[in-house]
Amino acid sequence: MQLNFKKSYKFAFKSASYITLFFLGVFVLYHFFIAPLQLVFVFGFAFCLFLFSFLLIQYRVETFIYKRVKKIYDDVSLLENTSFRNQPITTDMATLTKEVQKFARDKKLEIETLKIREEYRREFLGNVSHELKTPLFTVQGYLLTLLDGAMDDKSIRKKYLQRAEKGVERLIYIVKDLDMITKLETGDIHLDLSRFNIVEVIQNVFDLLEMKAAKKNITLTFDTKYAKPIWTLGDREKIQQVVTNLVVNSIKYGKEGGTTEVGIEDLIDNKIIVRITDNGEGIEKQHISRLFERFYRVDKSGARSEGGSGLGLAIVKHIIEGHNEKIYIESQFGVGSEFSFTMEKAK
Structure with missing residues (x-):
């Protein structure tokens, strides 16, 4: 993964400045109270110390933060969020915070969407069950009545068969509508x-x-x-x-x-x-x-x-x-x- 280090330079600069000022102060005290030193040597040493401190602190900060931030990226990658996982690792805390917050918002929205879909699916299955159950039980009731002996009476037989037919017609009507709306929702329907x-x-x-x-x-x-x-x-x-x-x-x-x-x-x-x-x-x-x-x-x-x-x-x-x-x-x-x-x- 590509490294993208940005604002840690500010931290390294300040830390190196504090170290340099401390040793510069020591040299100044030494110059005035113990033995005089050449100013070129003092400022040259201060510059070298500053540069060394800056590079060392920057490297250590980058390594320290990178290891921990990389673990965050690795943990987030387990959630299979490709848009986050494929980004280069950044140790810029402000940028990282924004990325994690965006990731959290997206995940929250995804979870809420899944909950809505689950509720919709549960309600849809319940409604389908109810819509099919009513005509099915109607047809079954009339047919069972006929099988229990009502078939011998021609007038009752005709009436009950006609009512059973209406129940079957409603079942066909529901199934046809279900088939049509499924095709409409999936885009699998041709407009002439x-x-x-x-x-x-x-x-x-x-x-x-x-x-x-x-x-x-x-x-x-x-x-x-x-x-x-x-x-x-x-x-x-x-x-x-x-x-x-x-x-x-x-x-x-x-x-x-x-x-x-x-x-x-x-x-x-x-x-x-x-x-x-x-x-x-x-x-x-x-x-x-x-x-x-x-x-x-x-x-x-x-x-x-x-x-x-x-x-x-x-x-x-x-x-x-x-x-x-x-x-x-x-x-x-x-x-x-x-x-x-x-x-x-x-x-």
Whole structure:
């Protein structure tokens, strides 16, 4: 390792000066009180003494500090921090202190990050277990009931098989969403970019969800009539999924007889923003920052009764970010919510 000695010279200089002054004082006393000495000899000896003392003290200090500092570097190297380990050894205490403090801060940040990830992993596994357990137990319950004798009754058999099928459909839905979000998070998903009419995509979503909204008497509507197409650039299928997930979310948490309104506005020269607004129950502030986490639910019991995988908003966030766009949320509890995302215009 390369040596990098800096500020120990100051220590050596002062120490050599003290030694030289001491012996110079002795010679002066000897000159005046015992026997006169030639001044050239005195100052020549003082200079040689100073130089010898300086070099000796500097060497000894460097050796003394280097041995101990090297042990610090060796101990730190055991922690496999390559950025610290590969640096040249310095015996400059100020520099060393800064390096060790930076190393300690980096390690503290790394440990805190690992703790957050561990907590996130534990919560994720618990959520996956819960989400899969509910439909699994539902299917198992109906099948066991049929095997215990209910199969002989045709009406019960059909009803229970239909309910078991719904449980299987929800399992498939959850697994598909898990597969998609895994691909999105690892970047292992292809975006098929094309020019498409965003108004048409939103209308398709309205048509698909019309019956779902009708069950709660919720009106799906545009904020105004869009007579002309609005052309955007993106993956049509995935953007349709984004709109679908956001509209489904607004229906799920919307109030009876409410509305879900979609508006499209020019943002800047080459961008538009799509706003999906509802007058539902709204979201409390403490939940907003976590809405896009996997399986995070504001109302844990109520949301599960509505079904879904708990991954809808997480998928939305990853798809939008995959397009290098932004998604925003504004909500007032008891008043309603607005989700919005940007898209690039197409000529």
